[in-house]
Amino acid sequence: MYETIKKYINTFSVTGREYYLANVIEADLKPFATEIRRDAMGNLIVFKKGADSSKKLMIAAHMDEIGFMVTNITDNGYIRVTNVGGISALFSSYGLVKFENGLKGVIVADSSAKDIKVKDLVIDIGAKNKKDAARKVAVGDLCALVPSFTRLMNKRISAKAFDDRLGCAVAAVSAMKSTPKYDTYYVFTVQEEVGCRGAMPATFDIRPDYAIAIDVTGTGDTVGARAMEIKLGNGAAVKLKDSSVICSQLMVDAMTECAKRNGIKYQLEVLEAGGTDTHSMQLAAGGCHAGCISIPTRYIHSPVETVDLGDVEACESLLTALVNEGVE
Numbered sequence: 001m002y003e004t005i006k007k008y009i010n011t012f013s014v015t016g017r018e019y020y021l022a023n024v025i026e027a028d029l030k031p032f033a034t035e036i037r038r039d040a041m042g043n044l045i046v047f048k049k050g051a052d053s054s055k056k057l058m059i060a061a062h063m064d065e066i067g068f069m070v071t072n073i074t075d076n077g078y079i080r081v082t083n084v085g086g087i088s089a090l091f092s093s094y095g096l097v098k099f100e101n102g103l104k105g106v107i108v109a110d111s112s113a114k115d116i117k118v119k120d121l122v123i124d125i126g127a128k129n130k131k132d133a134a135r136k137v138a139v140g141d142l143c144a145l146v147p148s149f150t151r152l153m154n155k156r157i158s159a160k161a162f163d164d165r166l167g168c169a170v171a172a173v174s175a176m177k178s179t180p181k182y183d184t185y186y187v188f189t190v191q192e193e194v195g196c197r198g199a200m201p202a203t204f205d206i207r208p209d210y211a212i213a214i215d216v217t218g219t220g221d222t223v224g225a226r227a228m229e230i231k232l233g234n235g236a237a238v239k240l241k242d243s244s245v246i247c248s249q250l251m252v253d254a255m256t257e258c259a260k261r262n263g264i265k266y267q268l269e270v271l272e273a274g275g276t277d278t279h280s281m282q283l284a285a286g287g288c289h290a291g292c293i294s295i296p297t298r299y300i301h302s303p304v305e306t307v308d309l310g311d312v313e314a315c316e317s318l319l320t321a322l323v324n325e326g327v328e
């Protein structure tokens with residue numbers, strides 16, 4: 001798991017450019033899949049045939065991460081950007097960014113104002129002027145924060161983009177290990193960070209009976225956190241609600257019963273903000289029973305998202321048990 005996470009974190013995958021990560025995941029899962037394909041949007045669909053083909057289970061983890069897109073270059077050679085997804089100017093400023101072509105820059109605020117917005121940020125790539133910068137960067141180019149994968153105390157790790165490379169790692173490791181009861185589609189989705197977009201056409205295509213998203217959720221154990229029961233180290237989080245979905249009770253019961261049966265540590269999640277692919281899968285086509293296994297994560301959408309590896313492993317154990325035993 002640890003090595004898979006590290007590999008996925010170090011792969012460029014800003015929303016709209018997920019194919020680099022799709023290539024890495026496809027190579028990892030080829031030996032384990034009945035069939036692998038991609039749709040027009042770029043979703044990677046890994047199919048594993050089940051013992052019983054009367055039902056379909058779809059699993060979704062999003063490959064994209066938040067980042068920046070170039071809007072223009074100043075006469076002095078600074079790069080102006082807009083946000084791709086909910087990236088924070090405060091969290092990102094005075095950090096390092098990397099473009100799709102490997103070019104690096106430092107991202108700074110153009111003023112000392114406290115409430116800086118993305119429009120107040122500029123990227124300094126070391127260019128002497130606009131012409132010099134334009135040799136390396138064009139309008140529409142994408143960049144992301146530079147990966148910073150760090151081991152902390154107590155099996156805890158920190159990096160950018162755990163949202164949702166951890167979900168991808170959980171789904172990928174599960175796809176390597178599982179023996180599905182029902183026909184199972186592990187879908188690595190695109191464009192979640194701009195409105196849960198990729199999961200919708202994939203769900204229309206697959207028409208699952210049951211759907212499980214794997215994504216991160218916030219915790220109530222950080223300094224200044226809004227009251228929330230979720231804590232790092234307390235196991236996989238079974239989502240009840242976020243601002244995009246009320247999970248199917250059938251899925252919540254299936255997850256908690258499965259966790260109890262298999263001795264997997266779990267906690268119940270009510271997230272007062274945020275949305276996930278659960279939403280798109282629940283509403284697409286004729287609708288389906290949708291739920292979500294969440295990975296408790298501190299400082300979401302920052303360069304130092306922090307998790308407990310034990311929780312990540314609990315999420316994978318729960319997902320694999322659900323795939324093997326069936327939802328009902």
Ligand SMILES: [Zn+2]
Pocket residue numbers: 062163164192215216
């Ligand atoms: Zn996410």
